[in-house]
Structure formats: structure tokens, C-alpha cells
Amino acid sequence: MSAPLGVEARGLGVRYGRKVALGGVDVAIPAGSITGLLGRNGSGKTTLASVAAAFRRPTSGAVLVGGEDPWENEDLLPRVLLVRESGDVLDVETLRTNLRFVEDCRPAFSREVAERLMDRFELDPDAKPQKLSRGQKSAFGIVLGIASRADLTILDEVHLGLDAPSRYAFYDALLEDYVEHPRTIVLSSHLIGEIERLVEHVVVLDHGRVLLAQDADALRVTGVSVTGPAREVERFVVGRTVLGRQQLGGTAQATVLAALADGEAAAARAAGLDLGPVPLQDLFVHLTADGAADAARELGRAR
Numbered sequence: 001m002s003a004p005l006g007v008e009a010r011g012l013g014v015r016y017g018r019k020v021a022l023g024g025v026d027v028a029i030p031a032g033s034i035t036g037l038l039g040r041n042g043s044g045k046t047t048l049a050s051v052a053a054a055f056r057r058p059t060s061g062a063v064l065v066g067g068e069d070p071w072e073n074e075d076l077l078p079r080v081l082l083v084r085e086s087g088d089v090l091d092v093e094t095l096r097t098n099l100r101f102v103e104d105c106r107p108a109f110s111r112e113v114a115e116r117l118m119d120r121f122e123l124d125p126d127a128k129p130q131k132l133s134r135g136q137k138s139a140f141g142i143v144l145g146i147a148s149r150a151d152l153t154i155l156d157e158v159h160l161g162l163d164a165p166s167r168y169a170f171y172d173a174l175l176e177d178y179v180e181h182p183r184t185i186v187l188s189s190h191l192i193g194e195i196e197r198l199v200e201h202v203v204v205l206d207h208g209r210v211l212l213a214q215d216a217d218a219l220r221v222t223g224v225s226v227t228g229p230a231r232e233v234e235r236f237v238v239g240r241t242v243l244g245r246q247q248l249g250g251t252a253q254a255t256v257l258a259a260l261a262d263g264e265a266a267a268a269r270a271a272g273l274d275l276g277p278v279p280l281q282d283l284f285v286h287l288t289a290d291g292a293a294d295a296a297r298e299l300g301r302a303r
């Protein structure tokens, strides 16, 4: 059977010795979506990915993949793939042999896609992983990640070391194959501005907890950038949650959490204010800044 697999964490806790990496996480990653798994360094993204892919057992609580516990689950094994930056390949075998090995384990693997991407990233099938540059290793991980067409594909910081043209080739290839073969894709990256156009759902972790989990379109319209005469900007922000503000002379700019009604937007424009969207990257920076947890909670309530 092949169908996109969703992920659900229920009170999921993971400790490394005394270190709490995930502290009671409740979150759902919708089946058949591209979800951006975001968070600052050490927030728990890799840990969550590792538990979903059954690389690690929870210390408490549970994670379900397609409604089932993934741990030692033979049915899920070929359908769930975690590609890590470290690369999980046979270092002493050629890329060609590695591809064949993966093809044998992955029922949905597309050799045609693999070959096309090998060409696209200029990877030599006769090379061995240990001889590849960091960016080439990442590219090979991406080839495996896309060509495997796993029902749950988790790509954890797989772009590291890739130059900008290669990263954009990766995003295009991922999107193209996802449209043709829908599955659940979880994309963890710090380059939020670059993956923004790909993601349909966003999960933000912060210190081992879920800061927010939301539809990306809904998230985009909850942040508003307002620019104009400082006095008007101050009037506009009264009673709203301000994520950030700047002032230069008599002109001010503020980023606020607000879902504006049509009338409010028109009134603000009539008062000489420019309203604009807030890039996801900026929202992320504001929401994960120290002391911003209240704003994130408010955003969660506004859903």
C-alpha cells in the first residue's frame, strides 16, 4: 500500500541523559503536505525527525506515523525515509551501488528520477561518497530523498554545503516530483526565506516545545508590516501585539500580529500608512526571539 503518511506526536518527550530535547510535544504533521520544520539551533528538530523515522525511541509519550507506532514496524520501514545532513550511505561503495541498494529497499524508488538528478547535480555514479565534497554529499542525499518517493520523507538540513543554484535546483526538483507523486514531506531548514514558497504547513519548535503549528497561508496573513508617519503608526499599533519596530526621523515601521478586516486596512491606508506582508523569515525571527513566547501563543489562539 502506498499513501502519504501523517505524523502525530502525543506528549512526546525525549531526553539525552539529563538533557531534555523534547518536553511533551503535541503536534500533527498533515499527510500529503510539505511541512517546514523550523526552530533555532538545538530546538529539537532533528530529535523529532529521528523519533518519527524510528531512529530513536521516545523517553515518554508517543509518536504515530500513519496512526501506527513506527518503532520496529516492518510495514512502515520502507515507507518512511529520513535523510540527514550526515548522510547515511555506504562510504566504501560507489554512488551507483548505493543507489541500487536503496532501490532494493524502497518500493516506490524511481531510477529515472535518480539518474536525472545525478546528472543535474553533476554527480559521478562511479565516485565513492568518501571522495565527495560536502555539497556533493548533500546533493547525493537529495537524490536519494527525492527518488525514493517514500510516503513520509523527512529532509533534515539536507541543503548544507550546497551552493545557491544547486539549492534552487533541489527546491524545483522536490516540488516537481511532489506534484506528480504526492506524499508527506518534512523539510527542516534554517533558510526559511528560500523554502517559504514550498511549505504548506509550518511547525516551529522552541526549546523542545511546539511554539506554533499552522497552515503557512494563514501564518503569512497574520503578520502585517505597517510603515508611515510615526504618530499614525503608533495609533495603529495600540491594542495590537507588536513584534518589532523601527523609527527613522518622523517615519516608523512596525511589525504587528493582526488579521485586518477590509475596513481597517482601508482606514489605515487613508491615514497615510503602507501595509505589507511580513516574510515568514521575519515572523520566525520575531517569534523565536527571547521573550517572544507570548506573541507566539497569541498567534496560536488566533488560528
Ligand SMILES: Nc1ncnc2c1ncn2[C@@H]1O[C@H](COP(=O)(O)OP(=O)(O)OP(=O)(O)O)[C@@H](O)[C@H]1O
Binding pocket: 016, 019, 020, 021, 039, 040, 041, 042, 043, 044, 045, 046, 047, 048
Ligand atoms: N546525542 C545527544 N546527546 C546529548 N544531547 C543531545 C544529543 N543530540 C541532541 N542533543 C541536545 O538536544 C537538543 C535538541 O537537539 P536537536 O539536534 O534535536 O536540535 P535541532 O533543532 O535539530 O538543532 P540544529 O538546528 O542546531 O541542528 C539540543 O539541546 C542538543 O544539544
